[in-house]
Amino acid sequence: MSETPALLRSDAPLLSPDALEARLRAIGEERYHNLHPFHRLLHGGQLDRGQVQAWALNRYYYQASIPRKDATLLARLPTTELRREWRRRLIDHDGSGDAPGGVERWLALTEGLGLDRDYVVSLAGLLPATRFAVDAYVHFVRDRSVLEAVASSLTEMFSPSIISQRVSGMLRSYPFVTAETLAYFTPRLTQAPVDVAFALSYVKEHARTREQQEAVMAALRFKCDLLWAQLDALHFAYVAPRLPPPGAFVPEPT
Numbered sequence: 001m002s003e004t005p006a007l008l009r010s011d012a013p014l015l016s017p018d019a020l021e022a023r024l025r026a027i028g029e030e031r032y033h034n035l036h037p038f039h040r041l042l043h044g045g046q047l048d049r050g051q052v053q054a055w056a057l058n059r060y061y062y063q064a065s066i067p068r069k070d071a072t073l074l075a076r077l078p079t080t081e082l083r084r085e086w087r088r089r090l091i092d093h094d095g096s097g098d099a100p101g102g103v104e105r106w107l108a109l110t111e112g113l114g115l116d117r118d119y120v121v122s123l124a125g126l127l128p129a130t131r132f133a134v135d136a137y138v139h140f141v142r143d144r145s146v147l148e149a150v151a152s153s154l155t156e157m158f159s160p161s162i163i164s165q166r167v168s169g170m171l172r173s174y175p176f177v178t179a180e181t182l183a184y185f186t187p188r189l190t191q192a193p194v195d196v197a198f199a200l201s202y203v204k205e206h207a208r209t210r211e212q213q214e215a216v217m218a219a220l221r222f223k224c225d226l227l228w229a230q231l232d233a234l235h236f237a238y239v240a241p242r243l244p245p246p247g248a249f250v251p252e253p254t
């Protein structure tokens with residue numbers, strides 16, 4: 001379902017909170033990155049080891065930047081209650097005490113795929129488009145309203161189902177992938193619904209005008225687009241026409 005841009009519908013009536021949620025879910029059905037051809041190849045076992053490495057290496061920058069964006073938003077939240085809620089996300093990704101977080105677990109994934117840890121962390125082989133897309137997320141959360149920033153996290157509504165498909169598809173298809181390598185994803189299946197429960201109820205409660213509701217929907221579309229753009233860049237560089245930009249990771253020939 002494609003929607004008319006907000007500017008054309010300034011007279012549109014306020015949506016009920018549940019109607020807003022239905023619109024948000026429809027955006028995911030139309031644009032979430034589970035629909036991207038690169039993901040279909042990844043989950044369907046149709047990539048080689050070098051292409052899977054390229055995906056993991058680039059996605060490292062997304063994972064490593066999630067706590068940067070959550071810390072950015074945390075600093076803007078006005079109440080103890082909101083900050084306590086959002087702080088949990090930082091712990092999920094950065095860890096706490098001896099417990100590793102998601103960023104460290106993603107490095108276990110890239111190492112399990114045979115990539116050198118220092119090379120991954122250096123970001124030297126990153127696609128430029130990955131950097132631009134991920135940085136755009138951090139900047140969006142810094143520059144837009146808190147309501148839009150919270151709404152931009154709502155792609156997580158759609159992530160548990162893609163994660164389940166990814167883990168089962170990759171384990172079935174790739175001899176070089178083990179359950180241990182994909183352990184990153186297991187806690188996400190319980191963390192994401194907790195994140196979403198809060199963010200969705202916040203958005204449903206705080207989007208009180210149609211304009212704010214349109215801004216919330218636009219934030220979710222923006223986020224879907226930046227996830228999509230990362231996969232476009234991977235596809236162009238490593239699937240077809242296979243034109244990695246200068247300096248980007250080049251898989252070893254198999």
Ligand SMILES: O=C(O)c1cc(C(=O)O)c2c(n1)C(=O)C(=O)c1cc(C(=O)O)[nH]c1-2
Binds near residue numbers: 066158162163188227
């Ligand atoms: O595997 C995925 O497809 C996927 C998608 C998303 C997402 O929809 O943004 C996230 C994650 N994973 C994820 O692991 C994660 O920690 C995460 C945090 C966020 C966010 O916007 O705050 N999205 C996602």
